Amino acid sequence: AQSVTQPDIHITVSEGASLELRCNYSYGATPYLFWYVQSPGQGLQLLLKYFSGDTLVQGIKGFEAEFKRSQSSFNLRKPSVHWSDAAEYFCAVASGGGNKLTFGTGTQLKVEL
Amino acid sequence: NAGVTQTPKFQVLKTGQSMTLQCAQDMNHEYMSWYRQDPGMGLRLIHYSVGAGITDQGEVPNGYNVSRSTTEDFPLRLLSAAPSQTSVYFCASSYEALGYNEQFFGPGTRLTVL
Numbered sequence: 001a002q003s004v005t006q007p008d009i010h011i012t013v014s015e016g017a018s019l020e021l022r023c024n025y026s027y028g029a030t031p032y033l034f035w036y037v038q039s040p041g042q043g044l045q046l047l048l049k050y051f052s053g054d055t056l057v058q059g060i061k062g063f064e065a066e067f068k069r070s071q072s073s074f075n076l077r078k079p080s081v082h083w084s085d086a087a088e089y090f091c092a093v094a095s096g097g098g099n100k101l102t103f104g105t106g107t108q109l110k111v112e113l
Numbered sequence: 114n115a116g117v118t119q120t121p122k123f124q125v126l127k128t129g130q131s132m133t134l135q136c137a138q139d140m141n142h143e144y145m146s147w148y149r150q151d152p153g154m155g156l157r158l159i160h161y162s163v164g165a166g167i168t169d170q171g172e173v174p175n176g177y178n179v180s181r182s183t184t185e186d187f188p189l190r191l192l193s194a195a196p197s198q199t200s201v202y203f204c205a206s207s208y209e210a211l212g213y214n215e216q217f218f219g220p221g222t223r224l225t226v227l
Contacts, residue, residue, distance in 0.1 A: 004155075009153075032212035032213045034215075036218075042220065042221075043117075043203060043218035043219055043220045043221055044156075044203065044205075044218040045218070046215050046216075049213065049215065051212065051213035090155060090156070092156075094212035094213070095212055098161075098163070098210045098211070098212060099144050099146070099161070099207050099209075099210050099211065099212060099214060099216060100146075100158055100161065100171065101146075101148075101156070101158065101216065102158075103148075103155035103156040103157070104155055105153055105154060105155040106155050
């Protein structure tokens with residue numbers, strides 16, 4: 001069965017600092033990988049996704065993620081964090097045969113001004 | 114487009130009561146699903162549907178029923194609410210039931226069972 005691990009429950013960064021959120025997945029075949037962001041009291045919004053091709057994918061709001069098959073990782077990065085990036089971030093994997101998403105437990109990002 | 118809408122936003126139930134959480138989408142999406150979100154557990158799939166008349170179980174289906182009579186609507190029914198069903202419920206939809214399709218999420222329903 002597929003699974004996703006987000007090892008960091010909470011992360012605090014200063015505004016303007018760089019950010020990397022870790023995600024490791026377990027899935028037998030080529031995975032479809034996603035990063036979603038959830039602002040307080042809101043639903044989830046897609047930041048970016050990977051399913052084939054270039055292993056470095058660009059998303060909205062200046063985020064990017066790199067797929068590394070050898071490490072089973074799909075880490076999310078941003079060069080300079082803004083206070084409005086404070087939110088909860090979820091990594092997810094979908095099976096090739098359908099849209100059933102398996103989510104990680106999330107990483108809560110706090111941005112210090 | 115309104116996207117994915119969910120009603121109600123908040124609900125308090127007593128143990129044993131029944132209720133239906135409503136979900137609708139106006140994007141003509143074939144795939145719809147229900148997730149529950151609990152602290153420290155991420156989102157877990159309850160039920161999903163790949164088209165009108167077709168539903169299937171997800172990871173945590175016990176205590177919940179669904180039906181899909183139209184493309185637009187996918188209600189989630191709690192037949193006899195239990196405190197363990199206190200959670201935030203999200204409905205999502207996507208164009209097709211293919212792994213690479215983006216899923217669009219509703220704003221959620223916060224349910225408390227006393």
